[in-house]
Amino acid sequence: GSNRYGFHCGGVLIHNQYVLTAAHCIEGVPSSWIVYQVRLGEFDTTTTIDCVEDDCADPVHDVLINAYVVHPDYYKQNGADYNDIALLQLSETVEFTDFIRPICLPTSEESRTVNLTGKYATVAGWGQTENSTSSTKKLHLRVPVVDNEVCAEAFSSIRLEIIPTQLCAGGEKGKDSCRGDSGGPLMRYGDGR
Numbered sequence: 524g525s526n527r528y529g530f531h532c533g534g535v536l537i538h539n540q541y542v543l544t545a546a547h548c549i550e551g552v553p554s555s556w557i558v559y560q561v562r563l564g565e566f567d568t569t570t571t572i573d574c575v576e577d578d579c580a581d582p583v584h585d586v587l588i589n590a591y592v593v594h595p596d597y598y599k600q601n602g603a604d605y606n607d608i609a610l611l612q613l614s615e616t617v618e619f620t621d622f623i624r625p626i627c628l629p630t631s632e633e634s635r636t637v638n639l640t641g642k643y644a645t646v647a648g649w650g651q652t653e654n655s656t657s658s659t660k661k662l663h664l665r666v667p668v669v670d671n672e673v674c675a676e677a678f679s680s681i682r683l684e685i686i687p688t689q690l691c692a693g694g695e696k697g698k699d700s701c702r703g704d705s706g707g708p709l710m711r712y713g714d715g716r
Contacts, residue, residue, distance in 0.1 A: 530562055533707025534611065534649045535626045539619065541612040544706035546597040549609045560587050561611060564622045568649065569659045580622045587614040601682050626708060634713060639668040644692055648707035664707075666693040 532548035594606040647663040674691030
């Protein structure tokens, strides 16, 4: 075997000891893979330290995973993943910086039940681009939130079911998240943050 390693999914820091990612990034990986760490503060995977002229970010921070839990109702059906979420507990408490900070989760009842159809959210990651290669720089893109019934209709021909706990976004030709973006965020500003 080779000593190759890499980062294959995104995730979001939600606390100084926890990262949220996709369940299929943990359970759906080849048996030869060992999922053991997360990288925080990354932007350009080809550079040791990310700089814009003389303004440089802190070095990346690799943190071991202490434990993880996959949603108990995670399942795959017809090529789709449902309840596709996992929580990673980090082996150390992360210090927040200008380059490493947690994302806010929609914790209020109002923020979890608001209808976002027609509003825009942002996806981010290092996934495949239009030339089918993974990006070396973190990219982001604004995508529209789509009504679940409209989404279900779009996927009905391939028998992909959309369930109420899912949120549909995207649908504009050539503008979407892709392979390699799994586990990354769908973000929206709210309450000024």
